[in-house]
Amino acid sequence: MTYNExxxxxxxxxxxxxxxxxxxQSLWYDAKGDWQTAHDLIDHLEDRTSAHVHAYLHRVEGDLWNARYWYNRAKQPEYKGTLQEEWESLVRMFVRG
Structure with a gap:
């Protein structure tokens, strides 16, 4: 699937x-306004990529302490741009083209 698709x-x-x-899937549900489903899909996963998405979701929630915890688990710097910019960046990591 491409970014545009x-x-x-x-x-x-x-x-x-x-x-x-x-x-x-998590980012799709987040974009549809279903934060809980987006979080439930990622919450139990332990890999660094999932931790990165998890950090983003806690930024969306406004829980910056928890977001920082997950950025650390993901070994990623805390994102300083907008939520939309981070969402787009994450989606582009997982789609082709």
Whole structure:
């Protein structure tokens, strides 16, 4: 799936696309305004990539202490840009083209 296809699935569809990895699933639900589902998909995962998405989700929530904890687990610096910029950056990490 390309970035544009992913964006179109958010803007035009009410059903999550098939075969998205868990990170894109989480970001898709976040974009649809379903933070809880986005968080539930990632919360139990231990890898660094999931920790990075988890950090972003806690920024969205406004829990900066928890976000910093997850950035540390992800071995990533705390993101200083906007939430939208970080979301786009994360999506681009997981899509092709």
């Amino acid at each position: 992913f964006i179109n699935s958010i803007e035009k569809d009410n059903t999550i696309p098939d075969k998205l990895n868990v990170h894109l």
